[in-house]
Amino acid sequence: MTISNQSQVLLSANELTCIREERILFDELSFNINAGDIVQIEGPNGAGKTSLLRIIAGLSRPYAGEVEYNGENINRCRDEFNLDLLYLGHLAGVKSELTAEENLNFNLRISGYDDFDTTEILEKVNLAGFEEALAGHLSAGQHRRTALARLQHSNCKIWILDEPFTAIDKKGVEELEQLFIQHAQSGGCVVLTTHQDMGIINDAILRKITLDYRFV
Numbered sequence: 001m002t003i004s005n006q007s008q009v010l011l012s013a014n015e016l017t018c019i020r021e022e023r024i025l026f027d028e029l030s031f032n033i034n035a036g037d038i039v040q041i042e043g044p045n046g047a048g049k050t051s052l053l054r055i056i057a058g059l060s061r062p063y064a065g066e067v068e069y070n071g072e073n074i075n076r077c078r079d080e081f082n083l084d085l086l087y088l089g090h091l092a093g094v095k096s097e098l099t100a101e102e103n104l105n106f107n108l109r110i111s112g113y114d115d116f117d118t119t120e121i122l123e124k125v126n127l128a129g130f131e132e133a134l135a136g137h138l139s140a141g142q143h144r145r146t147a148l149a150r151l152q153h154s155n156c157k158i159w160i161l162d163e164p165f166t167a168i169d170k171k172g173v174e175e176l177e178q179l180f181i182q183h184a185q186s187g188g189c190v191v192l193t194t195h196q197d198m199g200i201i202n203d204a205i206l207r208k209i210t211l212d213y214r215f216v
C-alpha cells in the first residue's frame, strides 16, 4: 500500500547543511515531503534527527540551504506556514503545574481553536478520569498522551513529531499509527523520529531518511 500523493509537495528541504561543534551532521541534504507521506528520520543517537526536524519546522536555521513550504521559503511565509504546522518536540509543551485538561485547553487555544470538547479528546487518548490530575503527577506515558492529545483536534497538514512514541504503550502506539495513516490519507503529512519499530506503518507505507554523521 502506498498513500503518498506525489503531485502535491508540501515541504522541500533544499541542500540543507547542519554543522554542530566540529561535526557535519548532514551536508547538502535535499528531499521533498508530499501530501500523503509518512516519513521517518532515522539514525543513531546524535546523528542530527532532532536538529533536522527543528530546521524543517523553522525553529532553527541551517548552516546552508533552505526549507520551502508550498514552493516558498518558510522565512517568507512564516505566518501561513505556522498555521499549517503542528510540531511536537521532546518536551512537548506540557506544563506540570496544570491539569491534563488545562494543558490541552491551553495548547488548543494558543493554536487558534475555540470549538472543542476536552473531555471527549482526553477520552480518545485514554485519559478519561485523569482530566483533573496535575500533569506533573501523571505517569510518563500519560504525560506524553496529554501532549499528543493535540493531534486529535488539528487542521494542520504538516505534523512534525520528535519521538512521539516515547513512553507510550503498545496499544497506544498502534492507535497513533492509525491516526498518522488517517492524517496522511486525508492529504496531510507526518515527519517523525523514533527508535521504535512500528507495527502498522510498515515499509510499504513509510519513507525513510537516514542520517549518519561524520567528522569535518
Ligand SMILES: Nc1ncnc2c1ncn2[C@@H]1O[C@H](COP(=O)(O)OP(=O)(O)OP(=O)(O)O)[C@@H](O)[C@H]1O
Residues within 6 Å of the ligand: 020, 021, 025, 043, 044, 045, 046, 047, 048, 049, 050, 051, 052
Ligand atoms: N544547539 C546546539 N549546539 C551545539 N550542539 C548541538 C546543538 N543541538 C544539537 N547539538 C549536537 O548535535 C548532535 C545531534 O543532536 P540531535 O539532538 O539532533 O541528535 P539526534 O539524532 O536527535 O539524537 P537522539 O537519537 O539521541 O535524540 C549532538 O551531538 C548534539 O550534542
